[in-house]
Amino acid sequence: MSAAVISEDFIKGPAYALVIGISDYHFGKYPGDELKANEFAKLKCAAKDAMDFADFLKNNGMIEYNVEPLIDKEATLRNIKSKLGILAQKCRQSELGDKKAMVVVFFSGHGMVDDAGSHYLLPYEAEASDLFGTALRHQEFQSYLDQLHTDRRVVFLDACHSGTGREPNAKGGEQGYSPTAELGAGAGLYTIASCTGGQLSYEGAKNGIFTEHLLKLLRCEDPSAIPKEDIDITDLYPVLKRKVLEAAKGKQMPTFNAEGESTGIILAINQQFRDQRIKKAKDAAAEQARIDKETAEAKKRFLEDVCGRLAINSTPQKRVISRQLRTYVESGVRNGYPEVFQLFEDLFEMFLVDSLAGNYSDLLVDEYLTASKQPKSSKESRSQSPSKANDGFAPVIQQATPLNPVKPAAPISSLVPPAEPSVRRQLARADQDYILAEIGSVIEFGPENNSIRDLLSKPITAEEFSQQLDIIKKKADPRTGAITQEVARRFEEKWANADVIQTQTVSNILGVIRG
Secondary structure, three states, rough: OOOOOOOOOOOOOOOOEEEEOOOOOOOOEEEOOOOOOOEOOOOHHHHHHHHHHHHHHOOOOHHHEEEEEEEEEHHHHHHHHHHHHHHHHHHHHHHHHHOOOEEEEEEEEEEEEEOOOOOOOOOOOOOOHHHHOOEEEEEHHHHHHHHOOOOOOOEEEEOOEEEOOOOEOOOOOOOOOOOHHOOOOOOOOOEOOOOOOOOEEEEEEOOOHHHHHHHHHOOOOOOOOOOOOOOEEEHHHHHHEEEEEEHHHOOOOOOOOOOOOOOOOOEEOOHHHHHEEEEEEEHHHEEEEEEEHHHHHHHHHHHHHHHHHHHOOOOOHHHHHHHHHHHHHHHHOOOOOOHHHHHHHHHHHHHOOOOOOOOOHHHHHHHHHHHOOHHHHHHHHOOOOOOHHOOHHHHOOOOOOOOOOOOOOOOOOOOOOOOOEEEEEEEEEHHHHHHHHHHHHHOOOOOOHHHHHHHHHEEHHHHHHHHHHHHHHHOOOHHHHHHHHHHHHHHHHHHHHHHHEEEEHHHHHHHHHHH
């Protein structure tokens, strides 16, 4: 199985190929036969070179119907010109669609030079005695290539362009010529020819020596030959040149018109190197997932330790801090002051390296108070009755039993004095958190929480708050109803020092809230 595979990043965009191979020329003779003036030796492998190269393209990135083979009798001069014209039309269509096409032209067959020194590619019906009238002159071939409006044109020539084509198993004769000297001069046109001036292009057992090693490299039969995943034409040439030189014992050396320049034209994929990259990426992802899982588990342990330390802290804001940290660790949402979460992360990093000693929860409390612009002294509870256990501010929530029924709580309006009933004040964010700290652990996601939070976020009078809180309490169960009394007490404590916003009548204010 070929190591070069189809992939989204292989060819990129539309791709077309014209693949020409001629072994059985109309005026060709088998080696050893006497040649007339218009004849030359038939080739053994040129047709198979083209068919093998076309198969590679079809199986490695190109759509089958975009690969046009012209083999033996089909490779007439007329057909070659016609197919090059169709390629030009397709390139123009791709250009209008804002997608540059990739075009590959492959030729395996005879190349010859006439008495005037002009160089030709020989189609099926070419006559050695009339190259001008029956063969494809290089200048004409170049003009067709120039009409391919794309900067991704690759030409492979497994042909000699030096002489009479009379030597067995060789594509040409003795006069010197370098095909890349005339071809491949345009922008975005890259030509690799099978030999240089004064050399022949030899055939092997099944393919031409040049085509044989070209296909081996493109198929990545030796994955280590070009140790890259994406094989660019400039990666291909130096290795191909070395392989052909070795196989031809120094008699044949391929030439390239852009040696050393990166073209960005990917001709094949080295699957072994791709598999190695994919495996490396998967292993790295698995390792990162393991680290992330262990880190998440460690952070949860750290969170429990922090919350346990906060539970015995004397600050009234401890529930707010604990709740916000839990939300952050569980969902990644930062509801509150970013400085607190950053300190939590910094402490966690220290925790990972070495277990932290001391009540470091004090650092989080201080950071919260600083961020919320509250005096540090406020972290001391205003009431620390032993009956409230470790929570210096939470009321005792009575549970109803046959011997101890829950007594109806007093109306909230009786707990909030109606002094200055029409004075509207705006509570600070930190004061809102403080008032809500108690209800958060009991009804954090309930409608009472949302209603009270919404109420506290608006400029409000004491009378308005007591009336609205009474309404909320009537809808709540006994347990949460008891908590609303604590909310009322905290409101009274914070509201008296809140900023005055404006003064309106109670009726107008209630109308605004209810409306």
